[in-house]
Amino acid sequence: DTAVSQTPKYLVTQMGNDKSIKCEQNLGHDTMYWYKQDSKKFLKIMFSYNNKELIINETVPNRFSPKSPDKAHLNLHINSLELGDSAVYFCASSQVWTNTEAFFGQGTRLTVV
Amino acid sequence: AQSVTQLDSHVSVSEGTPVLLRCNYSSSYSPSLFWYVQHPNKGLQLLLKYTSAATLVKGINGFEAEFKKSETSFHLTKPSAHMSDAAEYFCVVSDMNGNKLVFGAGTILRVKS
Numbered sequence: 006d007t008a009v010s011q012t013p014k015y016l017v018t019q020m021g022n023d024k025s026i027k028c029e030q031n032l033g034h035d036t037m038y039w040y041k042q043d044s045k046k047f048l049k050i051m052f053s054y055n056n057k058e059l060i061i062n063e064t065v066p067n068r069f070s071p072k073s074p075d076k077a078h079l080n081l082h083i084n085s086l087e088l089g090d091s092a093v094y095f096c097a098s099s100q101v102w103t104n105t106e107a108f109f110g111q112g113t114r115l116t117v118v
Numbered sequence: 119a120q121s122v123t124q125l126d127s128h129v130s131v132s133e134g135t136p137v138l139l140r141c142n143y144s145s146s147y148s149p150s151l152f153w154y155v156q157h158p159n160k161g162l163q164l165l166l167k168y169t170s171a172a173t174l175v176k177g178i179n180g181f182e183a184e185f186k187k188s189e190t191s192f193h194l195t196k197p198s199a200h201m202s203d204a205a206e207y208f209c210v211v212s213d214m215n216g217n218k219l220v221f222g223a224g225t226i227l228r229v230k231s
Contacts, residue, residue, distance in 0.1 A: 038218065046156075046206060048221040061218055095162065097219075106152055107219055109162040 008032050011096045011110035018086055019118055026081045026113045028096030034108075036060075036101045037079035039071060042093040042112070051094075054079050055101060086117045120145045120211045122222035130228040137181075137196040139225045141209030144190065150212040151192045152219070153183055157205045165207075168192065179203070204229045 011028040018024050030037060038061075039051040053061035057073045068084045083090060093114050099107040125140040143149060153165040166177025173185040183194045192209060209222040 036217070040219075046224050048162075048208065048224075050218045050220075053217050055217070063218075097162075101215060101217055106164045106167050108164075109154075111161040 008108050009096055009098055009110040011094075011113055013113060014111060015114050015116075017116045017118065020086055020088060022086050023082070023084045024086060024115070025083070026094055026096075026115075028079050028081070028110060030077055030096075030098040030108070032098055032100075032108060034098040034100045035076060036099050037073065037076075038097040038099075038107065039079065039081050040095040040097060040109075042095060044092070048095070052079075052081075083115075086115075088117050091115055091117045120149065120213055120220045122209050122211050122220055124207075124209050124222035124225050126225050127223065128226045128228065130230060131199045132230045133201055134198050137194070137199045137203065137227065139194040139207050139209075139227065141192045141194065141222060142190050143192060143209070143211050145211060147214050151183075151185065152210040152212070153177065153181070153192075153194050154208045154210055154221075155205050156208065156224075162208070165194070199227075199229045201229050201231065203227060 009030045036055045038053045042048045051065045052071045054073045070082045073079045093112045095112045096110040097107040121144045123142045151168040154162045165181050166175045168175045168185045176182045181196045206224045206226050208224050210219045
């Protein structure tokens, strides 16, 4: 009964490729997020979607395109991958306006070679 | 804008001794504050949260934190460290709408036997 699940867990790919990471939550939350954790373990928000609508885009290159087909899913597509995209990407969900915590997926470790 | 400063990048304690991980926040409103833990190669797990109720918050695994508005601090403590507590700990503040979490840089806790 995983609350927030993301796939794949590991992704190794060559520069220039296009890849997607999928995320699903079964908590009934109305908001989903993508966070990026860099090599120094610093976590920063990339996108936030509330009821399938984009509400936060933190100056992420437009090679990154999130897509939310419904409230329970938020996928991340990355075009023309670069070496600097190597990181761990975390999906999360929460119920905003209630100050509840965010629940995180296990992360996807992306390595661009 | 909200921000979080974790005052120590690394903390080392002996098993059975107290743990103190320091966090200061900056916010123009009454914040929601969280502590998350990340074990090696794992996702993020919520330890505890403060959302303007009791200022002393108890979390999982014997951890607790005290919200001190006058000091703008939210330090994490545990009376007696266990080997399994070795991990990285993140202090986090939520924005006013709860739309995103702002993470501190993290504190790596090492527990010596």
